[in-house]
Amino acid sequence: MNILxxxxxxxxxITLLIxxxxxxxxxxxxxxxxxxxxVDTLSTLLIILALMxxxxxxxxxxxxxxxxxxxxxxxxxxxxxxSQVFFKNQDKNGEMQ
Amino acid sequence: MIDVYIITIIxxxxxxxxxxxxxxxxxxxxTKILTTNLLGxxxxxLILLVSAIESTNDFSDIAMxxxxxxxxxxxxxxxxxxxxxxxx
Numbered sequence: 001m002n003i004l005x006x007x008x009x010x011x012x013x014i015t016l017l018i019x020x021x022x023x024x025x026x027x028x029x030x031x032x033x034x035x036x037x038x039v040d041t042l043s044t045l046l047i048i049l050a051l052m053x054x055x056x057x058x059x060x061x062x063x064x065x066x067x068x069x070x071x072x073x074x075x076x077x078x079x080x081x082x083s084q085v086f087f088k089n090q091d092k093n094g095e096m097q
Numbered sequence: 098m099i100d101v102y103i104i105t106i107i108x109x110x111x112x113x114x115x116x117x118x119x120x121x122x123x124x125x126x127x128t129k130i131l132t133t134n135l136l137g138x139x140x141x142x143l144i145l146l147v148s149a150i151e152s153t154n155d156f157s158d159i160a161m162x163x164x165x166x167x168x169x170x171x172x173x174x175x176x177x178x179x180x181x182x183x184x185x
Contacts, residue, residue, distance in 0.1 A: 002098065005098075005101075006098070006101050009101050009102075009105050010101065010104070010105075012105070013104065013105050013108040013109075016108060016109065016112050016139070016142075017108055017111065017112055020112040020115045020116055020135070021115065023115075023116065023119050023128070023131075023132065023135075024115070024119060029125065029127050029128060029131075032128055032131060033131060036131050036132075036134070036135050039112075039135055039138060039139070040134075040135070040138055043142075044138060044141075044142060047105065047142055047145075047146075048142075048145065051145060051146075051149055054098065054149065055149075059154075060154045060157060063154075063157040063158075063161070064145070064157065066161070067141070067145070067157065067160055067161050067164060070161065070164055070165070071138065071141065071164055074164065074165075074167075074168035075134070075138060075168075077168070078134050078168055078171040078172065079131070079134070081171075081172060081175050082127060082130055082131060082134075082171070082175060085127075085175050085178060085179055086127050088179070
């Protein structure tokens with residue numbers, strides 16, 4: 001149990017740093033949304049799953065699960081809306097601002 | 098287990114510093130909104146880890162409210178941006 005949660009949490013750290021460095025490495029905006037989505041989905045999944053495994057089957061674990069579902073829905077929706085606004089402005093201006 | 102929490106907190110703080118550097122060094126407005134959204138997610142994870150170290154369960158509500166405010170602020174900024182463009 002302890003080894004599993006440690007492994008999940010350290011993997012979450014690594015994906016968090018990789019996704020953040022991706023914001024520097026990619027030149028295009030849409031590629032940057034890809035790097036940000038890694039942090040928003042995979043890293044939160046791994047770290048909150050490790051916290052849930054440590055906490056066991058309690059009410060706090062249920063709250064963590066609800067936070068995970070909420071972050072999944074809102075993070076992807078926000079990045080989708082951002083890409084849509086980017087596409088509309090790109091069509092109007094011919095290039096990104 | 099506390100050591101792993103502290104390593105994770107250090108990694109998240111490093112990622113927050115990198116995100117702030119990205120926010121300062123670029124003039125593209127879309128990347129700035131993206132970075133702000135990412136900062137909110139990282140701060141939610143930071144609150145949850147601090148709550149796990151302190152072994153109090155009260156911070157999870159704060160984390161949930163922070164996630165909600167983060168989502169609403171991103172959508173409102175995008176709506177303002179869109180309406181300002183349409184009304185021109």
